[in-house]
Each structure stands twice: as structure tokens, then as C-alpha cells.
Amino acid sequence: MPLLLSILMTFIVSFVSTLKGLGIExxxxxxxxxxxxxxxxxxxxxxxMVLPLVKKLTAYLVHS
Structure with missing residues (x-):
């Protein structure tokens, strides 16, 4: 899951930022x-590296 998530997110964000930075031309x-x-x-x-911390924080927030 982290592999596919990172591919999809960076694909979209890099597209938007490249397009905004360079313009259509x-x-x-x-x-x-x-x-x-x-x-x-x-x-x-x-x-x-961050995934274990995010899991712990999410578990804490859900169980609080």
C-alpha cells in the first residue's frame, strides 16, 4: 500500500507543480x-520512516 500511495500522490503533485511552474507552453x-x-x-x-508514527498517532486519536 505505501508503494502505490507514494507513486499516485507524487504523480499527481509533481504534475500540478510542474504545470504551474512552467505553464502549458x-x-x-x-x-x-x-x-x-x-x-x-x-x-x-x-x-x-513516518508510517509507524502515523499509525500510532491515528490509533491514539481514534481511541481517545
Whole structure:
């Protein structure tokens, strides 16, 4: 689940930020995919490190 979540989230966010930053005229598929790959390389390990804390916080909030 974390793998697919990180792929989908970074795919969408990098698309929006690349499009906003470059505009329609400057937008290219290669540029977007390059931005997506870099963002995924950062997001996936971060997600794996933060996931246990998020699970604990969620359990605490639900049971409080």
C-alpha cells in the first residue's frame, strides 16, 4: 500500500507543480516525469520512516 500511495500522490503533485511552474507552453512529458521520479525518490523512503508514527498517532486519536 505505501508503494502505490507514494507513486499516485507524487504523480499527481509533481504534475500540478510542474504545470504551474512552467505553464502549458513550457510543460513537457520528459520534464514532468523527471520531476516525478525525483519526488518519488524522496517521498517513498520518507513515507516508510513516518508510517509507524502515523499509525500510532491515528490509533491514539481514534481511541481517545
Amino acid at each position: 513550457g510543460f513537457t512529458l520528459i520534464g514532468w516525469l523527471s520531476a516525478w521520479a525525483l519526488s518519488w525518490l524522496i517521498a517513498f523512503p520518507t513515507l516508510l
